[in-house]
Amino acid sequence: MNQTASTIILEEDSFFLEIYLDPFNKRIRVDDYRGNTTSVIEKVEELVIVHKAEKLIVKVRSEDYFNFLEKGLQPEALVDRYFLGSDAHFFSKFYTPERKKNDHWITEDGMIHTIYQLDTTLQKAIPPKEYGLRKVDESCAVELAALYRQVFQIYPTPLHDPDYIKKTIKDGTIYYAYFYAGKIVSVASAEVNFFYKNAELTDCATLTEHRKYGLMKMILQELEGELKRNGIFCAYSIARxxxxxxxxxxxxxxxxxxxxxxxNCYIYDKLENMNMWVKNLANC
Structure with missing residues (x-):
């Protein structure tokens, strides 16, 4: 099977579907749907069999919550105001016993509890003047790909490929990076959904020797500012x-x-669980 991810559109008399086929991560994700939800689920499960997917994810509107629950899918995460102000419930279904097993769940529960005890009033670190933050364009694609190769042994999208990075920029993804001695040392991006007015803050990477100055916080704040200037207030991020x-x-x-x-996906060095975090930029 081809390992390249792709988006397909399916339209029939009773439904519309926008589907992300993700063979590398052995999953299928429904990014949008309209129409008869029973027909939607039946069609998607046909594709699961054809593509030998191990996991299905569907971004479900609140009004369809119980329709998907009754069909054997279960909610894993939520993004407030994802659909032009209406919440999106991320439902999942697993198709192999191995994909449904995990040894880290209790440890990760404890980590979330610990994180919620952290002080949020700390003064932000100011990086030394040798560090410069700016928006980057296609001319930096080769250098960005090299940084991602250095930080991540495995990544769920082909960020090791400069051509892929160039395509994401052409499609509207925004990248900000910190430079040190003329080289990129920290980067993150905002993948913007212009139709539903939301953005995923993603592809966060910092070289190990530059992680003590809080560079990623500054980059994310800069991305948030640009999103707000473009009228996008629903921001979310999925972290290991x-x-x-x-x-x-x-x-x-x-x-x-x-x-x-x-x-959820192969990242860093294995198949990992991923946490969903959400922020309403209109409140800040």
């Missing part, structure tokens, strides 16, 4: 559940925990 640092950064920036995806 075993990464205390990244989850703590999001909490201290005012994001709220909204659930956890079990065995």
């Amino acid at each position: 559940s075993l990464s205390f640092g990244m989850n703590a950064v999001l909490f201290q920036l005012g994001y709220s925990y909204r659930g956890r995806f079990m065995n």
Whole structure:
């Protein structure tokens, strides 16, 4: 099977579907749907069999919550105001026993509890003047890809490929990065959904030797500012559940925990659980 992810649109008499096929992570994600929810689920489960997916994720509108629950899917996470101000419930279903097993869940529950005890009034660190923050464009794609290769042995999207990064920028993804001695040392992006007016803050990476200055917090705040200037107030981020640092950064920036995806994607060095964090930028 081709390992390249792709988005497909399906339209029939009783429904419309926008589906993200993700063979690398052995999953299928329904990003949008309209029409008869029973037909929607039946069609998607046909695709699960065809593509040998192990996990299905559906972004469900609040009014359809019980329709999907009754069909055997279960809610894993929530994004407040995702659909032009209406909440999105991320429902999942697993298709192999192995994909539904996890040894880290209790540990990760404890981490969330610890993070919620953190002080959110701490003064932000100011990086030394040798560090410069700016928006980056396609000309930095090769350098960005090299940084992602260095930080992540495995990543759920092909950020190791400069051409993929160039495509994301053309499609509207915003990247900000810190430079040190002329080289990128920390980066994050905002993947914008212009139709539903939301954005995922993602692809966060900092070289190990530059992690003591709180660079990622500054980058995320800069991205938030640009989103607000563009009238986008629903921001969310999905962080590795075993990464205390990244989850703590999001909490201290005012994001709220909204659930956890079990065995969601291959990242860092294995299949991992991912935490959902959400922020309403209109309140800050």
